Amino acid sequence: MYHFTVASSVPMAGEADQVPILPYLPELIFGLIVFGLFFWVVKTKVVPNLEAAYQARAEAIEGGIAKAEEAQAQAQAALENYNAQLAEARSEANKIREEARSEGAQIVADLRSQAQAEASRITESAKRQIEAERQQAVVQLRQEVGTLSTTLASKIVGESLDSDVRQSGIVDRFLAELEAGNVRPEKVGAEPGQDA
Amino acid sequence: MSGNLNLVGYGLAAIGPAIAVGLIFAAYINGVARQPEAGSLLRPIAILGFALAEALAIFGLVLFFISPR
């Protein structure tokens, strides 16, 4: 009924009766050849293409992800940069404003003090000038008063002093001469400066 | 009625692997139910265990065929 002889050596009736776990030799060889050919096709024609597609896709996906990440990083960096610049500008503006304020105050104070100084200086110089002028006037007045009085006295003494008319005529003449500038003051006695 | 005692023997021999396969997949289902994310990790292990347990039944089949009838 069953036998362990090599499959190929048994006749057809034997093949049919053969235990099913023993291979039929032509099938074994044929199977090896067919699978070998199929494997050759897969190895040389199919897998390299598939692997290339696989790699290309992996690269495309990885590249896309890397690109997106890069763009994200760039955007993030730009944002940070922008924020930093904004903060910097803000603090700069604050500083400038502060500076301007203090500078303005400084300027105002400076100007005020300057104006004050100027004003006091002008006042001072005006005072001084007035004083000087007054001094001058006093000196001049004193001189002239002395001269006038001596001139007047000499006139009075030189003429007859009895008549009022005469008298008044003399004074009037004197004054007229004085106004005309004919009378030259002359020094009489004491120095004018010493009197004052 | 005619028949072959080998068939009964093979039936008996298949009980052990059947229980083993049942246990293996019970454990696999348990594992996946507890931790669904481990499913892909457990599947090859379960299939391998199933294949190894099944090998015993296959030996039974072989013995069934090669024993004289």
Add this chain to the structure above:
Amino acid sequence: MVLAALSPVLSALPMSGEGDGHFPPEPQDFWQPLFAIPGTGFYFTRSMAAIAISAILLSWWLVRTTRNVSVVPSRGQHYTELVYNFIRNDIAKDSIGAKDFLRFVPLLFALFVFILLNNLFGIIPPIQMPTMSRVAYPIALTAIVYVVYHWVGIKKHHGIVNYIKWMIPPGLPAWLLPLVVPLELMTFFINRPLTLALRLFGNMFAGHMLLVVFIVGGWELFTSDSIGLKFVALPAWLMAVVMTLFEALIQFLQAYVFVLLAASYFSDAVSGEH
């Protein structure tokens, strides 16, 4: 429950039906020669035709959809890439590790689509025979995986002696060695290829057998003389539909398991850890 309802009926059936004698299905039903190859005494079988068709279809589809790959994929390229990325990232990268998974991807991808389509042939109407239910093909595929992982392991460990030394876990007491060494060697050289090939074969074989039981069994019931049995054929066919959907799941799962195990064997071989 359909099964429970059927079981007394089935036991009432004559074991060799008076129809064409196709019930119950036998393992010999999978032997379907088409014509003799002249001069060799060999036969060209139906599964050979199926596997050739699968390779041609897959090659045509894969080359067509990946000839002009672009970053924005066409519909066909999208489906191909869906499967490719599943194998590349979920299986190869996760099991083998990011360092040297890439050189195993072509083999794993080829294995997965090849096994998946050949399994799905079990429920695709004009063929309706899972190629992998003929044990020769799982053995052929396993032989390739077997050779590759041992070759990679020997290269990784600089010679076959180191490779075998690496298989034995370090730090064992000497008296355990006679026990452990044969077990470990058996694991690497016998158990792994045997289970890898026979799991795929067994699942496809048994699943197809199950479908045949329900479909042909339903036909046997339908053509029987009893009117009661004719009605029972309907639930049997309903069950066949359900089992077909279940088979689709199993067929995908077996392709996945085969590739996952192959990837884990490669991973063992290149990782250097035990």
